Amino acid sequence: xxxNLFFLLGMAVxxxxxxxxxxxxxxxxxxxxxxFEANNGGFSVSTAGSTAGWQWGVPAATPGPGSxxxxxKCWGTKFGSTxxxxxxxxxxxGAIKLPQVSANQVIRVRFWAxxxxxxxxxxxxxxxxxxxxxxxxxxxxxxxxxxxxxxxxAWHKYEFTIDNSYAANADQNKNIIYLRMRAAxxxxxxxxxxxxxxxxDLSGVYIDDLAITYYDVPTEKKVFSxxxxxxxxxxxxxxxxxxxxxxxxxVDNDIYSVARMSSNEYLDFYRxxxxxxxxxxxxxxxxxxxxxxxxxTDYVELLEIDHAAGVSVAVDEKGAIHxxxxxxxxxxxxxxxxxxxxxxxxxxxxxxxxxxYNGATVTVNFGKVDVARGATLILGVKGFxxxxxxxxxxxGTPAVxxxxxxxxxxxxxxxxxxxxxxxxxxxxxxKPFLTAGxxxxxxxxxxxxxxxxxxxxxxxxxxxxxxxxSVAEVAPSKATYASQNVLGDLQSADGNYAKMSPGDKIxxxxxxxxxxAKSVREFIFVSKGYYEPTSGSYxxxxxxxxxxxQRDGHSYNSSYVSRDYDLSLFLPxxxxxxxxRIWQDYQxxxxxIDYVKMMIGANEAPLASAYDYRYNRSVMSExxxxxxxxxxxxxCPRNRVVEVEFTSAQVNIPPTTNPVTVTNLVxxxxxxxxxxxxxxxxxxxxxxVQVWTGPNATGVILWNPPEILTGSSVVxxxxxxxxxxxxxxxxxxxxxxxxxxxxxxxxVITPRDKCDMNKDGQIDRTDxxxxxxxxxxxxxxxxxxxxxxxxxxxxxxxxxxxxCTNPKCAP
Numbered sequence: 001x002x003x004n005l006f007f008l009l010g011m012a013v014x015x016x017x018x019x020x021x022x023x024x025x026x027x028x029x030x031x032x033x034x035x036f037e038a039n040n041g042g043f044s045v046s047t048a049g050s051t052a053g054w055q056w057g058v059p060a061a062t063p064g065p066g067s068x069x070x071x072x073k074c075w076g077t078k079f080g081s082t083x084x085x086x087x088x089x090x091x092x093x094g095a096i097k098l099p100q101v102s103a104n105q106v107i108r109v110r111f112w113a114x115x116x117x118x119x120x121x122x123x124x125x126x127x128x129x130x131x132x133x134x135x136x137x138x139x140x141x142x143x144x145x146x147x148x149x150x151x152x153x154a155w156h157k158y159e160f161t162i163d164n165s166y167a168a169n170a171d172q173n174k175n176i177i178y179l180r181m182r183a184a185x186x187x188x189x190x191x192x193x194x195x196x197x198x199x200x201d202l203s204g205v206y207i208d209d210l211a212i213t214y215y216d217v218p219t220e221k222k223v224f225s226x227x228x229x230x231x232x233x234x235x236x237x238x239x240x241x242x243x244x245x246x247x248x249x250x251v252d253n254d255i256y257s258v259a260r261m262s263s264n265e266y267l268d269f270y271r272x273x274x275x276x277x278x279x280x281x282x283x284x285x286x287x288x289x290x291x292x293x294x295x296x297t298d299y300v301e302l303l304e305i306d307h308a309a310g311v312s313v314a315v316d317e318k319g320a321i322h323x324x325x326x327x328x329x330x331x332x333x334x335x336x337x338x339x340x341x342x343x344x345x346x347x348x349x350x351x352x353x354x355x356x357y358n359g360a361t362v363t364v365n366f367g368k369v370d371v372a373r374g375a376t377l378i379l380g381v382k383g384f385x386x387x388x389x390x391x392x393x394x395x396g397t398p399a400v401x402x403x404x405x406x407x408x409x410x411x412x413x414x415x416x417x418x419x420x421x422x423x424x425x426x427x428x429x430x431k432p433f434l435t436a437g438x439x440x441x442x443x444x445x446x447x448x449x450x451x452x453x454x455x456x457x458x459x460x461x462x463x464x465x466x467x468x469x470s471v472a473e474v475a476p477s478k479a480t481y482a483s484q485n486v487l488g489d490l491q492s493a494d495g496n497y498a499k500m501s502p503g504d505k506i507x508x509x510x511x512x513x514x515x516x517a518k519s520v521r522e523f524i525f526v527s528k529g530y531y532e533p534t535s536g537s538y539x540x541x542x543x544x545x546x547x548x549x550q551r552d553g554h555s556y557n558s559s560y561v562s563r564d565y566d567l568s569l570f571l572p573x574x575x576x577x578x579x580x581r582i583w584q585d586y587q588x589x590x591x592x593i594d595y596v597k598m599m600i601g602a603n604e605a606p607l608a609s610a611y612d613y614r615y616n617r618s619v620m621s622e623x624x625x626x627x628x629x630x631x632x633x634x635x636c637p638r639n640r641v642v643e644v645e646f647t648s649a650q651v652n653i654p655p656t657t658n659p660v661t662v663t664n665l666v667x668x669x670x671x672x673x674x675x676x677x678x679x680x681x682x683x684x685x686x687x688x689v690q691v692w693t694g695p696n697a698t699g700v701i702l703w704n705p706p707e708i709l710t711g712s713s714v715v716x717x718x719x720x721x722x723x724x725x726x727x728x729x730x731x732x733x734x735x736x737x738x739x740x741x742x743x744x745x746x747x748v749i750t751p752r753d754k755c756d757m758n759k760d761g762q763i764d765r766t767d768x769x770x771x772x773x774x775x776x777x778x779x780x781x782x783x784x785x786x787x788x789x790x791x792x793x794x795x796x797x798x799x800x801x802x803x804c805t806n807p808k809c810a811p
Contacts, residue, residue: 030211030690030701035071035694035700036071043093045091046091047088047090048290052183053078054077058072059074059076063081064076070695070699078204083204085185085202086251090182091181101166104217105164105215105217107164108213108215110158111126112208115153117183122202123182124182125139125181125503126141126160129180131178133484134499137502161565221566222578224597226565228584230538240254244286245274249284254422256527269315269316269319270527272525284507286505289501289505294500296499299529300525300528301526303474303526305521306472306521307520314427316415316427317416322376323467324462324464324466329462334364335354335362336362337361346458346459353381354456355453355455356454356456357446358392358448358453359446363444364444366440369440374462375461377402377427379425379426380456381454382420387452398418401413423457444456479506482504490506532557537556538583538584539553548581550583562626569739574653576652577645581644582643590632591633591640593631610624652737653680666750671716672714675712678735684710686709687708687709692727692730696728721749755799762805764809775792776791778791
């Protein structure tokens with residue numbers, strides 16, 4: 001087994017990067033911040049399949065963001081180059097210990113991300129976990145999300161609420177959280193149709209300035225509820241099998257591809273299309289969760305099939321293996337679809353086949369064929385190809401159904417190919433259903449949905465006796481997931497599942513059986529399981545007085561789910577309104593909202609308006625209550641936005657603290673001042689002050705004191721400040737009802753004059769006397785050696801006397 005999990009630095013590094021500033025009664029407590037300047041933050045790389053090139057350091061000028069969000073360093077994919085295709089790789093934090101959260105607090109994580117991946121199947125994805133194995137997807141990130149094609153991708157800030165169960169224990173050793181950012185690109189992907197349309201932008205995924213914050217929330221909470229769904233079926237699929245090709249695990253195809261939800265679980269058989277090469281006495285295989293769902297695998301097995309050269313095998317949906325000789329395959333005489341001749345599309349494997357949308361049929365005629373010795377249909381299909389036209393509803397399990405006529409000349413099903421995302425081959429024994437001396441005619445019928453079709457690439461007929469072959473049914477000898485042994489879960493179909501989330505993998509090894517004499521070997525991978533699409537993303541925004549700011553969000557699955565978002569920190573907005581914007585991206589799949597609700601304390605605020613900017617119309621009637629109607633989407637363009645507003649009997653406009661000023665910059669303890677303003681005349685009840693190394697609460701927090709109850713200024717008393725470095729002071733106020741927005745000012749401590757021995761910002765007799773105490777000493781490097789000649793002399797004191805701050809060097 002080859003491990004692709006590299007711990008770049010140990011827990012000691014993580015502890016150094018962990019910055020916990022305890023406060024008393026603070027409205028905002030930073031419990032973790034990481035700007036990735038001093039080190040990589042204790043993150044490690046975990047690869048599922050092919051590497052995305054995650055690395056820590058100074059990003060290259062191109063491609064990508066060109067620089068870190070703040071400072072000089074960040075994490076990103078393949079600095080100086082595009083992300084490889086395919087790839088699937090994550091960076092994962094070490095175990096972060098959280099202090100216990102109180103009942104009147106919420107936990108929030110925020111970070112800055114740059115994402116530039118134009119393919120619709122390619123994505124960034126952010127997760128949290130309590131154990132480093134089971135992951136909760138908070139959001140997926142795509143190229144130009146929240147913007148449009150003419151906007152250059154840039155750094156964006158994202159914030160999400162984390163369930164309080166992550167920090168419910170009094171013992172912080174039991175309050176563990178892991179953070180994870182994933183970058184994934186498929187082997188190929190249609191673009192979002194941004195100019196120049198033919199581009200394949202893989203500039204990459206970058207992350208910087210992480211923080212976890214505890215917020216005090218008022219007794220009267222403002223909780224927004226959103227019941228919605230997103231159907232990620234355009235790109236959701238089951239896990240993919242990746243055989244060892246001698247140098248790497250090469251992604252082949254998806255397995256149990258139509259087992260959507262547990263009710264559709266089945267035993268799947270897939271003939272491997274990429275080489276499987278032994279490593280010693282085992283065949284290594286990975287099962288990789290590459291898409292956007294959780295998968296549950298119950299059973300795996302490898303069929304090692306030996307036969308003579310010039311022979312091949314394929315399998316039907318029931319697991320029956322059929323052998324044939326490719327050199328003796330019969331091509332169709334004709335193939336008609338709605339009266340159109342499509343024969344030329346079905347005669348060879350070239351990915352130029354017939355596009356079979358839902359309900360489409362193609363009748364294939366092989367002419368008169370002697371079927372006395374055998375009648376095997378060979379069918380090659382690439383499934384789930386994105387097409388055009390009106391979306392079709394889901395009408396059944398996706399398939400290409402094989403039909404022949406019965407004695408009454410009625411088409412009857414004889415088997416079905418269950419399509420996969422990549423090309424697959426199936427074979428069907430039709431001899432029991434054909435009559436000697438008659439023409440061999442087969443009808444292929446497509447079952448699909450939405451705007452997807454199955455590409456029927458080629459159809460052929462083998463009318464001879466089946467060549468000999470032997471089969472060895474081989475159980476895995478080793479199975480690991482996240483360094484845990486899961487062999488017992490996969491050796492039998494017993495309902496004990498190995499669960500995977502996006503970016504996870506199961507590493508398998510199968511014993512190599514002796515190869516039969518004068519034989520070549522093919523493989524059929526057997527698996528049983530199902531998957532649950534889970535990861536469409538809705539983002540929640542509020543108005544900050546100047547723009548709409550993302551405040552929260554979560555991944556939704558393919559059925560309507562209601563989630564609550566505590567927006568007490570942001571509502572009412574600076575205009576005194578209870579407004580929320582809901583954003584959902586476009587991925588060719590359907591999505592919709594059932595209802596929205598706002599609770600202000602124990603009271604439900606009436607819905608005053610609801611407007612869908614996609615349709616440019618009111619959706620009040622659809623969203624006013626559950627089941628009253630649905631605001632749904634199923635096609636272009638991207639960026640679906642719904643704005644809702646609620647009324648409240650109590651309206652309060654939060655106070656402001658603008659401008660913020662920082663004075664006494666010649667001292668290492670500057671004074672931070674603010675101007676309190678409340679349009680309704682409410683008095684200042686409390687003030688919160690923070691100082692960060694980066695703007696907008698990025699980088700590392702240096703000072704987060706308890707709330708200030710009175711006054712309009714405070715003297716800095718945090719970690720040491722360095723002269724010449726830019727820092728950022730933030731202030732916000734509470735009027736007894738709501739917290740207002742942050743106001744911020746940057747400042748730079750004036751570099752200290754080297755004559756200022758006591759660092760009080762002045763040069764006076766005290767400094768001169770300190771120099772003279774060392775008179776006559778040979779002391780190279782001593783700060784009292786002002787002229788740098790290695791000796792402390794009267795000349796050093798005399799030079800500083802000429803630079804005194806006050807007349808006669810008075811203190």
